[in-house]
Amino acid sequence: MKLRFQKDALVNGINIVLKAVPSKTTMSILECILIDASGSEIKLTGNDMELGIETKVAGEILEHGKIALDAKLFSEITRRVSSESSAVVSIESDERFNTTIRCENSVFNIQGRDGEEFAYLPYIERDKYICLSQFTLKEVIQQTIFSISPNDSNKMMSGELFEVNENQLQVVSLDGHRISIRKVRLKDHYDDIKVIVPGKTLGEVSKILSGDNEKEVLIYFSANHILFEFDNTIVVSRLIEGEYFRISQMLSSDYETKISINKKEFLDCIERATILIRENDKKPLIINITDNSMQLKLNSSFGSMNADLLIHKNGKDIMIGFNPKFLIDALRAIDDEEINLYMMNPKSPCFIKDDEENYIYLILPVNFNAASV
Amino acid sequence: MKLRFQKDALVNGINIVLKAVPSKTTMSILECILIDASGSEIKLTGNDMELGIETKVAGEILEHGKIALDAKLFSEITRRVSSESSAVVSIESDERFNTTIRCENSVFNIQGRDGEEFAYLPYIERDKYICLSQFTLKEVIQQTIFSISPNDSNKMMSGELFEVNENQLQVVSLDGHRISIRKVRLKDHYDDIKVIVPGKTLGEVSKILSGDNEKEVLIYFSANHILFEFDNTIVVSRLIEGEYFRISQMLSSDYETKISINKKEFLDCIERATILIRENDKKPLIINITDNSMQLKLNSSFGSMNADLLIHKNGKDIMIGFNPKFLIDALRAIDDEEINLYMMNPKSPCFIKDDEENYIYLILPVNFNAASV
8 A cells, every 4th residue: 555645634634533543442453543545535444333433535545555553653653744734644555564654854664454454334324314514513512412421320321312303403411410402403304313322422523523604514313323424524323222311391481580690700600619619529509599689609618609690580589509510511501691590499400591492401409508508 | 917909910929929839748837828918018928848939919908917828729719700800809817817808799708827827938148149130040940950850869860050150150950861051151250159959949930930031030049048039029949958960070072973963853853753652661762873864763662763864974973872852851952953962982971062062961872782773
């Protein structure tokens, strides 16, 4: 095999597929990136058997072939082989998979492996699909992924529900303490779809997506897999099996107190209060709403913080406690300047949502000792 | 005590003294920053008993007093209490050392400690001193500090020699494998001085120094201490006791091979070769000098790299091996575009120095198996 690339193009391609290369694995071939130039195009592939990424890289094929190269070494060498982004990098391998990477005055020799040993991406039937902009998909993922459960004790909580109904995509994540919901109107009407996508896959996809509003992503669905196609890249991932939680019964539009508040001020105040909390310290943030003012209070072994914020209130006064992290996560995800909170009582979930319900963040309150406030 | 500050000024002051606050200590009072407003100025102090830093902060004294506040909390609160750099921060403490920090709509309460418990900086007689620009001192430290020994097994190697002779300051560091020497011409003639300054002190001083060429630093020397005075800050540190290594007998101006080489190209090449080395991997970089070319070669279990560089040579051909890290450290410290290397034979130290010997880097070569090259 003998190939020639522009350094930048090669580095970009490697960075994309690197996201599917496992850092630890018992199958050492998976620590490699496959360079496949057996056809008319040059494709790079990374695959950890759950998640696979393939991307096409512009380059010159002087001699067809394929080779698997240690991902870390290959990435480091191409990234640092020259300080010029337009430098020409050539890669050549012989029948024993000895590989030479050349650029300017430097020559690297590393031992590659037979490309045939590499695990190919599964084949996905491309009939069921939806189409949306890269910008929207990236945003939807970033605005929901924080509330998946970080541990695997409940597999379903480590993924997100993707549900398509006519021309609407609804994305849901939850971890037992909170639920995040984003709804997106699609340009076309599609078949019904309801799948659970691993959070890891979505995290990697959101990193690769350019976030361009003009560029599209096609998402294909099969019985066990999801496939994202955009730019020169495809990402294939297994789905999580099982039936997702029924969230409709947890949602309610009743409320006793509705407040409007400036998002940035609210977020800044809560972030400030967390100075007094160390990790694993479960001190609640207590919110006391009276007339048109909100008092925030946090007590910990380090000290206390008090802050007052102006709000606009409808309904009853209320005193309610929250895990400040959950409020922070939701507020950071919201783009609006002014937000609405809906509350029933200090034991019932609080909803942060916009009027059209494009986003809904449900957060369970926490108990606090009213006597200590 | 009752004080008022502009947020920015207070945060800057805290950041300076924070460098002397130990992260772990058995004396919990040392984890505090002392605010001393008992006189006409407001001074902040951090002190780990080896190194002490005191800085004056502009502010309004509404009520005199002093208090010691937990450094981490105090720093976090003032840094994040407002997003406005010009916001007014007020600090108030009562006779029980309860302290209130107020800014905009937020109020923090934390428990302070009696300022009298705090360890004062030692008093230093200010007679023996030198004066140089902040720029020069910062540069001299950064260009030598990398070759102190990181572990304390030899206390003297963890410091740097500061030697003043008439109008010359010579700074030396060494770790048993290499020596770094920087000489600076001073504007005045001073008394002879020869002290060993802890590397930690110099590292912190170089971080605080603005690096301004127009601003000066006064350095005072006493029997056991060194004191740096600049801007509104003084840094006091213990010296390391003992007699420093005699380095003059290790320096030699004899050579068999002298080469001139472009520093950036040389450095880039060596850095590139280290892609093939993991930490603790002691593979030598082998340099083969013939006529007007230098061949660099590195072999490791990951592969090999070869590179060719143009040089200008005087004297004999030579093949010599180095720990690439030592070359990288020295080359990064040097500002010149073109550098000179002087070598005797593959067993003798290599010197990198300029014609005036403003800097001298001595690096011991390493053995390599010539048969495997």
